[in-house]
Structures are given as structure tokens and as C-alpha cells.
Amino acid sequence: MNYRVISRMVFLVLLSFAVQTADAFQKTAPRCYKMEIQPEWSEDGTQFWYQNHLGVDSWEIIFVDAKRGLRKSLVNTSEMKSHLQRIQMGFDEAQSCKFYGFSYDFDQQVCSFTFQQQSYVFDVEMNELKVSEPSDTERAKNDSGRLDDDNARSENSGEHTEITFVNRTKLLLTYSWINSSGQSVAYGSIKPEARNSQHTFSGHVWEITDSEGGYYGRFRGHPSPLPIEIHERVERKQRQASRTPRVSYQNSPDGKWQIQHDAGNLILRSAQGNETRSLTKDGHPENPYQFSGWSPDSQSLIATKVFPVEYENVYTLESAARQGYRGKLHEHRYALPGDEMTQYEWHLFNIETEDQHRLDLPIIDFGRPVIHWTSDQTFVVPKTDRGHQRFRLIECDTRTRKTRTIIDEKTDTFLWSAHGPSIPKTNFLKLSKELIYVSEQSGWRHLYLVNLEEPGSMQPITSGEWVVRKIESVDEETRQIIFAASGRHPDQDPYFLHHYRVNFDGTDLIELTEGNGSHSIEFSPDQRYLIDTYSRVDLPHVHNLRNAINGELICPLEEADNQELIEAGWKTPTAFHTTGRDGQTEIWGVICFPDNYDESKSYPILEDIYAGPHNYHVPKTFRQSRWYEQETEAGFIVVKIDGMGTAHRSKAFHDVCWQNLKDAGLPDRKLWIQAAANKYAGMDTSRVGIYGTSAGGQNAVSALLFHGDFYIAAVASCGCHDNRMDKASWNEQWMGYPVGPKYAASSNIDHAAKLEGNLLLMVGELDNNVPPESTYRLVDALIKADKEFDFLLLPGQGHTNGGSYGNRRRIQFFKEHLHP
Incomplete structure (x- = not known):
């Protein structure tokens, strides 16, 4: 008995059942439609289109002119079925229809799509549907759509599509799905001169072989499918194993030097390989030097000497191990509160003089060392003290080796600097020696502008009894920030996100979103427009197009449709709030x-x-x-x-x-x-x-x-x-x-x-x-x-x-x- 064949047959039966069950569930389970918008923008960033799903096999294509504030439907399922009935003999308008690969040409004003392996174009202005034959270029590209990488595997699933193979050989062909792990799963066969269409997702990879073991290549699913004709065998390319060990080099900005690690020491090597110097000699694998960064002018570099700590083990016992009849002991390193941690000591190296200096910078005893160069000769080091009650930003001059403190923030409780803050404490600007600093020193999380040339200078960008939650974008030329915040609307849930624009000096705070709910935004490519989407636990998604400069409403786009859920008896959660233990603060749930x-x-x-x-x-x-x-x-x-x-x-x-x-x-x-x-x-x-x-x-x-x-x-x-x-x-x-x-x-x-x-x-x-x-x-x-x-x-x-x-x-x- 061939157990391998039987197991594959069982797998295919189960897979077929799973696909049919999922398809049936998709058709019968109540859903909410128009939950998201995926815009496809024109090159000039003034127009876009998107597809609305309105039900099972029901859709519409929406066109939006942002400049004119115009939204209109281009075509929908019922209209397209009517057109197909007129040009396709035997088409049943009542049948379920799968359309793939929608696109819209802004200049020609035509929609393109694929239906039953045939390409169509729909002229919006003429209200006319035509069969579209692929161009010679498209046909050539499709016929030779074989992937160069014979080790390609399926990527994350894109949109639903199909892949069609036409067998132009005299042998029986087999098509197999290559999963994300690279494993081959046989799905079906194709007789000579026959074609076979397989449902798939864009990004998924399929392989063609024949009954004699011949190989014809791997092919990837595409949103706009065209038939792929299989003609001749090809030689499978084998992945070449590297014969030489990989060596990690850190190149200097001017390209002249490289840093190499060797047994805990730093080796300076010319890019041409004709000169080598040992920058350190007292390092060893248990106490190594670690490269941190080159100066922008390539005249010096920073490294740390590492004093590693090997954390003690924690153990788990696998009592029901898959193999054997004994339990299996597992162990892994795990740092507990109070354990000694790895420390990093700062060192400066001058390339020309070969001098090495230990710097008067605080030892990093929590986390890993990070540096940011602010000029050819100066860099800053962020330092969070263990226990999270003090944060410093310290500048060091490589010429004088002197240091000065730019920021020194302390608290009696904790500075939230790990496990969760969505904004780094320091956000360095590129066009000026400034940074945007995040702090709760006022009692609320806000943004501050810090001039790196003036230690102690910290000007508020935002302020008030509300919380900055995220920086969406920073425009250094206009000196403006777009950010998300919560708590500015006393009549709303204080956790709801809204989006704002503000100048670096804190003036002209403008709200860019509107509506009682938690908001997310998506910009047009040039950030002139934004799609504002908001919802609540009891309100499906609402989508609006807004001016990204002043937040003005350009036009409403969609309101999600949850009628199927309501008819199925689905109930939304009920939001409730009341005061907490202090009798004043609102608690939400x-x-x-x-x-x-x-x-x-x-x-x-x-x-x-x-x-x-x-x-x-x-x-x-x-x-x-x-x-x-x-x-x-x-x-x-x-x-x-x-x-x-x-x-x-x-x-x-x-x-x-x-x-x-x-x-x-x-x-x-x-x-x-x-x-x-x-x-x-x-x-x-x-x-x-x-x-x-x-x-x-x-x-x-x-x-x-x-x-x-x-x-x-x-x-x-x-x-x-x-x-x-x-x-x-x-x-x-x-x-x-x-x-x-x-x-x-x-x-x-x-x-x-x-x-x-x-x-x-x-x-x-x-x-x-x-x-x-x-x-x-x-x-x-x-x-x-x-x-x-x-x-x-x-x-x-x-x-x-x-x-x-x-x-x-x-x-x-x-x-x-x-x-x-």
C-alpha cells in the first residue's frame, strides 16, 4: 500500500472541503460592507478610484475628482451583467460572476477587467463594453511569465484572482501550489492542448511539471490574469551555496575605510585591502569592542567596550514530548528584575592619529547604545537610567572630547520609554540642529522643540489637557507636524484619535478630521488630500475626503453598510462611562x-x-x-x-x-x-x-x-x-x-x-x-x-x-x- 499516495489524497480531499466550506461561509455569513477604501490615485494626485464590495459577487467602481469635489459611480455589477448579456452568447444574467483585475485609465476613461479568462474594457463615457485582446507586448510578457527565481514561494495573499495554464506540450502536465515555506502541493493535471483555470491569490506561486519529471517553471498569480501557455521544459536553477564565510564590514562615509571585528577587537582596513591596522588590542570575545558609528567626515569613529552578562536560565518541562517516553527539559536565558545587565563603555578612535580615548559619557546599563551625529565632530547619546526615572541626551565633541547635557528629564515615578510608546522620545530633524522631543513633564504627553545648540531650550509645540499619540509626518521645509491625539473633545470618548496640523512654534493648530469616533487617515501621494475614516464600536466606518492642509470636507465617500449584521440579530457593544475612585475622572468601557x-x-x-x-x-x-x-x-x-x-x-x-x-x-x-x-x-x-x-x-x-x-x-x-x-x-x-x-x-x-x-x-x-x-x-x-x-x-x-x-x-x- 502506498501510504504517501493515500496521505496526499486525504490532504487534497480535506483541502477541497476546507475551500468549499470557506466559500460557503463567505456566501452565507452576514457581513458589513464598505469597511475600507483602497484608493488608486492618478499621477497628478487629483483623482482616484476604488472598488466597493456591496455583497456576494456584488460591487461598484467609484471615481473621485478631489480637485472638483466630485464622486460618482462608474459601473456596478448589475450594469456589467447587462452589458455581458448583450455581447456574450449564452450568458445568464442570474449566474454568480467573478470579476478580476480591475483597473481604470484616467486619460482614456475606461475600466479594464477579466471575466472567465477573457479581458474586457468598459468605456465609461460611451457606456460600452468590448472584448479586449491583449497587445503583443502583453501577450509576450504573459507567455514568458515564468519567474526567474526557481526557488520562489508564495507571498502574503493579495486579492482573489485565478491563474490559467494552457498545455501546448504532448505530455500530461501537473500544476502545484508552492506555499510560503517552499513546499509543493499538487492540485491538478492538464491534458495536452487543454487549459485549466485555478482560483488563487495575487502573490501566490505555482509550479508546472510533467509526467516524466520535466520542469517548466514557476509562475505567480496576478490581479489581471491572462492565459499562460506552456511550451518547453526549462532547466531548474539551483540556489548556489556561498563558499566563503560572510564578513561584516562597516564602511566609512568616504568609502576609504572598513571596520572589521576580530576576536573582540576592531580592525581598520583600507577599502582596497592593502592596509590593515589594529585599533584595539585589549578586547576578547568575552569582553569585546562593538562598533557604533563613523563620523560623517570619516575622521573618527565611536565604539563601545562591552561587559556582557549571561543571564541565568529559566526552565520548562515538556511532559508530553512528541518523541520518546521521557519528558523534555527546555531552557532559555531570561533577565529578572534586579539582575545584573550588560554594560557598554564609550570609546573614541581618531583615524589619522590612531589615538583611542575613553569618553566621559555615562555607561549604558539598560538597553543598547545608540548615537546620532549632529555634525562632523559632534554626536549625541540618549541615556535612559535603569528604573526609567531619568532620561538624558548628552552631546560629545570628538575634537575636545568634552560633553554637555542637552536634555535631563527626571521623575519620581517612571518615564514611559519601553513597552508601548508609539512615538520615540527623540525625533531628530535633518535640515536643522533640532529635535522633536516627547515628554509628559506637563502632566500630559506633548511635543517639544529642542535646539541642540542651546542646552536646556525646550519650547512646547503642543500643550493642554490631552495626549499626543502619534506623529504622522514632519515637513521640515514648512516647519509643520501632522500628528494624532486624543482627549481634545470633551463630548467624546477621550481615547478617540483625531488628527491635527501644527507649526513648530505651536501656532495654527488645525484639526484635520471631524466626527464622533476614532479616526485613521490616508494621504494622497503628494499629501494635498486625505481620506478620513472613523468608527466606534457601535458605528460602522465612515469615510470622507478632506483637504490635508486645512481639514475642510471635500466630499463624503462612503458609510459602511451593516444591514446584513442587523438582520442576523447582531448587536453592537454598548459604550459606558462613569467617574472613578476620585469622583472626577471618567472611566470608560x-x-x-x-x-x-x-x-x-x-x-x-x-x-x-x-x-x-x-x-x-x-x-x-x-x-x-x-x-x-x-x-x-x-x-x-x-x-x-x-x-x-x-x-x-x-x-x-x-x-x-x-x-x-x-x-x-x-x-x-x-x-x-x-x-x-x-x-x-x-x-x-x-x-x-x-x-x-x-x-x-x-x-x-x-x-x-x-x-x-x-x-x-x-x-x-x-x-x-x-x-x-x-x-x-x-x-x-x-x-x-x-x-x-x-x-x-x-x-x-x-x-x-x-x-x-x-x-x-x-x-x-x-x-x-x-x-x-x-x-x-x-x-x-x-x-x-x-x-x-x-x-x-x-x-x-x-x-x-x-x-x-x-x-x-x-x-x-x-x-x-x-x-x-
């Missing part, structure tokens, strides 16, 4: 009700928690898949909340987490749930459960330990239950350095004896994010405290909530203890 929610009935509440300080976590934009479908179908009301201690509000709001991760905003969350229950009578605050993964797992257990009077059941997956046992970079930022008593105060393990309520712990035994012993030690502490709880070990799994099995066990656990 969402509520997801069961489809059959009845105010006269009582429903238990589940909180999905993740209070990591690196972000906010409540969704703000629309999506067409259901939120918490399994939980709401089981009879639970699910809430998600951003309490104090999370990001993108004021510095004071964020600082609540400082040396206090056990807080997790739980006092705010309790008040929020109680206020929501006052408005929605079906919410039963005597039956509240909570669950989370990773930091959320820590938060869920903390809820029972420190707020067991309110939360009565919790499920915690892969939790970080003691911050002394988790990664240094995360925990030293929020909990401080050196490690002190605050770590113990936030430890679930140290407070295990306080457990009230019902607890289910889950952990993947191969978790390499949060070491699983964090959960194991909590289990040990709970046993020693004689506490009742449930524990689920997930063999062979990593940092996870347990997947579908874990979800089922979690819902079952809450059913048992909250009785929906």
Missing part, C-alpha cells in the same frame, strides 16, 4: 449583552481584564465579528474597562500603576460596574466574575485577593503572579529599580492566604513569556494556605488562555459558580 437580554431578568457579569500599563485595552473601533459570542450565548453580560493605571490619559492617571500593579484599576472597575448596573437593571452585581491572561491573569487573581467582597469567581491564565519572577524590562519600568518591598506588596503569591471566592488557574507548561513557575508557586502558596481552588496544566502549550479547550473550561467554571 463597553458592555456586551446577550442577544436575548431582558431587563426584567438577572444576569451574572463577567469582566475581561487586562490592566497592562503599556496601553489602553477597551476596543474603540467597529468590527463585524461578534464580541464575546460564547460568553453572551451562555447567559453572561461581559464588560471590558480601562481603569486607572493604564496608558493614554494623563500622567497622574497612568502613575496609579507605579509600584502598585496589584491595583489594576480595580477600585475604578468596581464603581464602573455598579454604576452600569444602576442603569441596566439586568446586571447582577452579586454575581461578578473576572478573567484574564498574562498581566490579566495577575489582575484576575488580585481581584479575589484584594477585592473578594465584590468579585466571587476568577479564571487566570499564564499570570504574572509575582513581578520579581517576570521579565526585567517590563517590571522595572512599572515597579521600580532596585527591587524593593513594593514588589512583595503586589505579589499574589505573598498574599495567597487572602483568597476569597472561586479560582481556576491555567498555565501552559512551555510558557516562555511569563515563566510558568509563577503559577506553580502560587499553587504551592495556596496549598500551604489550605485554600480551595482549581488548577489546569496545559501540556505542550506556551503563553496562552488554553485555546478552545481553555475557553470551554473557563465558561463551564463560571456557569458552575455564577449560575447564569
Whole structure:
């Protein structure tokens, strides 16, 4: 019996079933249409077109003239079917139609596309459809569309298309899909003089072979498919292995010199290879020199001497290893808070004199060294102190070796500089000796202009009780910045993004987007226009075309259509906000009700928690898949909340987490749930459960330990239950350095004896994010405290909530203890 043949047959049957199932799902599952716009701009940047999907096999092509503020439909599915019926014998207008490879010629005003392997052009002005024969150039290109790379593999899937092969040989041909890993999967065969069309995606690669093992090349799917005729075999090109080891060189800007590393030392080598000098002699592999950068004039270079630290191992045991009958021990290096870290010492080398000098710059003891040259002779070094309470930008002059501090920012809590900020603290300009600096020194995250030639100068670009979230673009010639910010609209959710333009000196702040929702923008190629898209959890996407200079509305484009979802009974989450523990600050979240929610009935509440300080976590934009479908179908009301201690509000709001991760905003969350229950009578605050993964797992257990009077059941997956046992970079930022008593105060393990309520712990035994012993030690502490709880070990799994099995066990656990 040929097991290989049988296994391939089984694979193809399963693959065919999966494709048919996916296709059926696509045709029957309710969807929201016009969620996105993908504009194709004209060369002069004043016009664009895009395709709207209006339903299964239903579409329209939209043309927009930005200069005139004109939007119009060029053609749609029903119109195109009518045209096809007139020119194509036997065409059934009621049949399902797949059109591929749309394009629009702005000058000729014609649409081109492919239908059933035939090319067509539609003249918009004449309202006329014609069959289009490919030009000689197109035909030649298509007939010889074989890829040069015989090792090519499928790339990320583009749009749906098809690929058609015509067999002009006398042998049976086989066509195979080459997946992203380079593996060949046979799909079908083509008889001599026959053709075969295969659904695919643009970017996917197919290979043709014959029944005698002959090779005809690899071909890539294209958005505008034309038949590919297969004539003659070709020789498969084999990838040549490099016979010489790769040597890394850092070339000087003038091209004369190269730096090479050799056994921990730096070797200076002329580009021609006829001169070699040893710049250092005291380095060795355990204490090497590391090149940092050439000066722009090639007269000097900067390097660091590295004092490496080999972090200790953490271990995981794979109890259900795939091979053999013994468990398998895994280990990897892992830095814990307080561990010694690799340090970098600064050195300067003069190329002409061959002098070496240790520089009076602070040793880098957290992160990696970075330099930025501000002139031929000066460079700056950013330095974040370990513990994240001080940031400096220090300038060094290579001629005098003197240093001066440009920026020195300190705080009593933390400077958010790792795990999450979407804007680097320093953003250097190219046309001037200035930088845009990001700081929360005012109590809110804002932009500042720093003159590098005037230490201490820091002029606000933005200011106010709101938060800058992202720099979209910087125009140094006009000295303007386009950025995204949140919190400027008191009548909106303070996390909603809006976009603005402002001058470097802080004048002429202009809002470029408008609408009650969270916005994203896409510029025209020359940035004269922008497409403004916004949505909320309860509002599908709205698209508008705006002037990118002053934000004025040019014309509305689309409003997403969610009628199918509504008819299917789909419900949007309900946004809710109320004041937190201070009686003033608004706390925001969402509520997801069961489809059959009845105010006269009582429903238990589940909180999905993740209070990591690196972000906010409540969704703000629309999506067409259901939120918490399994939980709401089981009879639970699910809430998600951003309490104090999370990001993108004021510095004071964020600082609540400082040396206090056990807080997790739980006092705010309790008040929020109680206020929501006052408005929605079906919410039963005597039956509240909570669950989370990773930091959320820590938060869920903390809820029972420190707020067991309110939360009565919790499920915690892969939790970080003691911050002394988790990664240094995360925990030293929020909990401080050196490690002190605050770590113990936030430890679930140290407070295990306080457990009230019902607890289910889950952990993947191969978790390499949060070491699983964090959960194991909590289990040990709970046993020693004689506490009742449930524990689920997930063999062979990593940092996870347990997947579908874990979800089922979690819902079952809450059913048992909250009785929906």
C-alpha cells in the first residue's frame, strides 16, 4: 500500500472541503460592507478610484475628482451583467460572476477587467463594453511569465484572482501550489492542448511539471490574469551555496575605510585591502569592542567596550514530548528584575592619529547604545537610567572630547520609554540642529522643540489637557507636524484619535478630521488630500475626503453598510462611562449583552481584564465579528474597562500603576460596574466574575485577593503572579529599580492566604513569556494556605488562555459558580 499516495489524497480531499466550506461561509455569513477604501490615485494626485464590495459577487467602481469635489459611480455589477448579456452568447444574467483585475485609465476613461479568462474594457463615457485582446507586448510578457527565481514561494495573499495554464506540450502536465515555506502541493493535471483555470491569490506561486519529471517553471498569480501557455521544459536553477564565510564590514562615509571585528577587537582596513591596522588590542570575545558609528567626515569613529552578562536560565518541562517516553527539559536565558545587565563603555578612535580615548559619557546599563551625529565632530547619546526615572541626551565633541547635557528629564515615578510608546522620545530633524522631543513633564504627553545648540531650550509645540499619540509626518521645509491625539473633545470618548496640523512654534493648530469616533487617515501621494475614516464600536466606518492642509470636507465617500449584521440579530457593544475612585475622572468601557437580554431578568457579569500599563485595552473601533459570542450565548453580560493605571490619559492617571500593579484599576472597575448596573437593571452585581491572561491573569487573581467582597469567581491564565519572577524590562519600568518591598506588596503569591471566592488557574507548561513557575508557586502558596481552588496544566502549550479547550473550561467554571 502506498501510504504517501493515500496521505496526499486525504490532504487534497480535506483541502477541497476546507475551500468549499470557506466559500460557503463567505456566501452565507452576514457581513458589513464598505469597511475600507483602497484608493488608486492618478499621477497628478487629483483623482482616484476604488472598488466597493456591496455583497456576494456584488460591487461598484467609484471615481473621485478631489480637485472638483466630485464622486460618482462608474459601473456596478448589475450594469456589467447587462452589458455581458448583450455581447456574450449564452450568458445568464442570474449566474454568480467573478470579476478580476480591475483597473481604470484616467486619460482614456475606461475600466479594464477579466471575466472567465477573457479581458474586457468598459468605456465609461460611451457606456460600452468590448472584448479586449491583449497587445503583443502583453501577450509576450504573459507567455514568458515564468519567474526567474526557481526557488520562489508564495507571498502574503493579495486579492482573489485565478491563474490559467494552457498545455501546448504532448505530455500530461501537473500544476502545484508552492506555499510560503517552499513546499509543493499538487492540485491538478492538464491534458495536452487543454487549459485549466485555478482560483488563487495575487502573490501566490505555482509550479508546472510533467509526467516524466520535466520542469517548466514557476509562475505567480496576478490581479489581471491572462492565459499562460506552456511550451518547453526549462532547466531548474539551483540556489548556489556561498563558499566563503560572510564578513561584516562597516564602511566609512568616504568609502576609504572598513571596520572589521576580530576576536573582540576592531580592525581598520583600507577599502582596497592593502592596509590593515589594529585599533584595539585589549578586547576578547568575552569582553569585546562593538562598533557604533563613523563620523560623517570619516575622521573618527565611536565604539563601545562591552561587559556582557549571561543571564541565568529559566526552565520548562515538556511532559508530553512528541518523541520518546521521557519528558523534555527546555531552557532559555531570561533577565529578572534586579539582575545584573550588560554594560557598554564609550570609546573614541581618531583615524589619522590612531589615538583611542575613553569618553566621559555615562555607561549604558539598560538597553543598547545608540548615537546620532549632529555634525562632523559632534554626536549625541540618549541615556535612559535603569528604573526609567531619568532620561538624558548628552552631546560629545570628538575634537575636545568634552560633553554637555542637552536634555535631563527626571521623575519620581517612571518615564514611559519601553513597552508601548508609539512615538520615540527623540525625533531628530535633518535640515536643522533640532529635535522633536516627547515628554509628559506637563502632566500630559506633548511635543517639544529642542535646539541642540542651546542646552536646556525646550519650547512646547503642543500643550493642554490631552495626549499626543502619534506623529504622522514632519515637513521640515514648512516647519509643520501632522500628528494624532486624543482627549481634545470633551463630548467624546477621550481615547478617540483625531488628527491635527501644527507649526513648530505651536501656532495654527488645525484639526484635520471631524466626527464622533476614532479616526485613521490616508494621504494622497503628494499629501494635498486625505481620506478620513472613523468608527466606534457601535458605528460602522465612515469615510470622507478632506483637504490635508486645512481639514475642510471635500466630499463624503462612503458609510459602511451593516444591514446584513442587523438582520442576523447582531448587536453592537454598548459604550459606558462613569467617574472613578476620585469622583472626577471618567472611566470608560463597553458592555456586551446577550442577544436575548431582558431587563426584567438577572444576569451574572463577567469582566475581561487586562490592566497592562503599556496601553489602553477597551476596543474603540467597529468590527463585524461578534464580541464575546460564547460568553453572551451562555447567559453572561461581559464588560471590558480601562481603569486607572493604564496608558493614554494623563500622567497622574497612568502613575496609579507605579509600584502598585496589584491595583489594576480595580477600585475604578468596581464603581464602573455598579454604576452600569444602576442603569441596566439586568446586571447582577452579586454575581461578578473576572478573567484574564498574562498581566490579566495577575489582575484576575488580585481581584479575589484584594477585592473578594465584590468579585466571587476568577479564571487566570499564564499570570504574572509575582513581578520579581517576570521579565526585567517590563517590571522595572512599572515597579521600580532596585527591587524593593513594593514588589512583595503586589505579589499574589505573598498574599495567597487572602483568597476569597472561586479560582481556576491555567498555565501552559512551555510558557516562555511569563515563566510558568509563577503559577506553580502560587499553587504551592495556596496549598500551604489550605485554600480551595482549581488548577489546569496545559501540556505542550506556551503563553496562552488554553485555546478552545481553555475557553470551554473557563465558561463551564463560571456557569458552575455564577449560575447564569
